[in-house]
Amino acid sequence: MDDVSLLKLASTPAHEETARIMQICNACRYCEGFCAVFPAMERRRLFDVGDTAQLANLCHHCGACYHACQYAPPHEFAVNVPLTLAERRAETWAEFAWPGPLSGLFARNGLALVMIITVALALAVGLMLAMISPQLFWGVHIGEGAFYVLMPHTVMAGIPMAITAFTIVAFIVGWRRYWRGTGARWGGWPAFADAMSATATMRNLGGDNSGDGAGCPGPDDRNSLARRHYHHATFYGFMLCFASTSTGTLYHYLLGREAPYGYLELPVVLGTVGGIMLCVGTAGLWREKRRMEPAVRPLAKLGMDYAFIWILFWVSATGLVLLALRETSFMGLTLAIHLGLVYGFFLVLPYSKFVHGLYRFAALLADAGEARRSAM
Ligand code: SF4
Numbered sequence: 624m625d626d627v628s629l630l631k632l633a634s635t636p637a638h639e640e641t642a643r644i645m646q647i648c649n650a651c652r653y654c655e656g657f658c659a660v661f662p663a664m665e666r667r668r669l670f671d672v673g674d675t676a677q678l679a680n681l682c683h684h685c686g687a688c689y690h691a692c693q694y695a696p697p698h699e700f701a702v703n704v705p706l707t708l709a710e711r712r713a714e715t716w717a718e719f720a721w722p723g724p725l726s727g728l729f730a731r732n733g734l735a736l737v738m739i740i741t742v743a744l745a746l747a748v749g750l751m752l753a754m755i756s757p758q759l760f761w762g763v764h765i766g767e768g769a770f771y772v773l774m775p776h777t778v779m780a781g782i783p784m785a786i787t788a789f790t791i792v793a794f795i796v797g798w799r800r801y802w803r804g805t806g807a808r809w810g811g812w813p814a815f816a817d818a819m820s821a822t823a824t825m826r827n828l829g830g831d832n833s834g835d836g837a838g839c840p841g842p843d844d845r846n847s848l849a850r851r852h853y854h855h856a857t858f859y860g861f862m863l864c865f866a867s868t869s870t871g872t873l874y875h876y877l878l879g880r881e882a883p884y885g886y887l888e889l890p891v892v893l894g895t896v897g898g899i900m901l902c903v904g905t906a907g908l909w910r911e912k913r914r915m916e917p918a919v920r921p922l923a924k925l926g927m928d929y930a931f932i933w934i935l936f937w938v939s940a941t942g943l944v945l946l947a948l949r950e951t952s953f954m955g956l957t958l959a960i961h962l963g964l965v966y967g968f969f970l971v972l973p974y975s976k977f978v979h980g981l982y983r984f985a986a987l988l989a990d991a992g993e994a995r996r997s998a999m
Pocket residue numbers: 647648649651652653654655688689691692693694695702704
């Protein structure tokens with residue numbers, strides 16, 4: 624806690640509302656078994672800006688506490704925990720973003736995403752066309768090294784390496800700001816193992832603190848594990864695609880083999896399975912978001928959510944289309960579109976809904992340490 628003063632979070636209307644509602648919930652405590660937010664709330668009496676930021680990032684916006692709440696509107700207390708925490712959560716992402724001037728992208732995220740991705744797309748196609756003749760662009764290229772007939776490997780790999788370096792720095796600074804801004808403390812390796820387990824299993828999306836509940840409530844008040852399954856498909860699909868890129872890099876530099884690889888080789892198998900999982904997961908998350916109770920949807924932030932889900936879907940889908948068309952004259956076009964989307968996606972990553980994974984893990988890690996200390 625000694626260096627918390629290095630990052631003073633500002634008080635905002637969403638913080639004030641979160642603090643007000645948490646005072647009511649702390650007196651009521653009906654929802655204490657629903658998720659990690661309520662036990663963490665019960666360890667506090669007062670809620671400063673760091674506390675509300677931590678609680679907001681612990682919430683996974685299932686909506687269960689709204690459905691259960693006897694003080695929800697039209698009651699005069701007007702308790703709406705999911706909506707209030709979602710609004711507080713979104714503003715913490717902007718506060719932790721680096722570099723600071725780009726944090727405004729969160730507020731205009733849907734539009735900003737589309738613009739940046741369009742520019743990245745145009746850049747990829749433009750680079751290709753500037754470097755090769757139309758005959759090559761529309762030609763059929765088969766076998767190892769076929770992609771690099773269209774774009775040299777140094778360009779194709781150099782652009783994402785530069786973007787990734789920037790993204791990693793942005794994430795490290797964001798994490799550090801989260802840690803200092805919320806007053807989080809390292810809880811030791813057992814707490815780290817708890818947080819890893821909660822993340823890997825997405826325990827809280829199970830519908831209660833044990834992870835064995837019936838899932839999140841839908842608009843018809845029936846619970847379902849669909850959100851948990853779609854999150855799993857998206858998360859593990861993303862990890863498989865990352866593994867595909869990593870093994871492809873090893874093939875290139877260690878084995879001296881150039882892409883594209885055979886359909887049954889590891890980079891392609893990992894990428895294909897990961898891409899299909901990502902398509903299914905993101906389409907499912909979009910469906911679940913649309914089914915969510917309207918009263919808990921943060922309308923101003925929905926554009927950011929939808930934009931992120933759809934870009935991730937199209938990055939995956941165009942990767943699969945490229946796989947299907949790579950031995951035809953459409954390889955140049957599909958490669959350009961896929962690369963453009965990939966570059967744009969990674970460029971906006973630190974200012975998109977993607978950060979919810981980063982800060983959620985930070986919140987789970989801080990919470991696991993806090994829970995262990997309070998149990999001693
Ligand atoms: S959300 Fe409502 S029912 Fe649940 S703890 Fe808060 S006040 Fe009580």
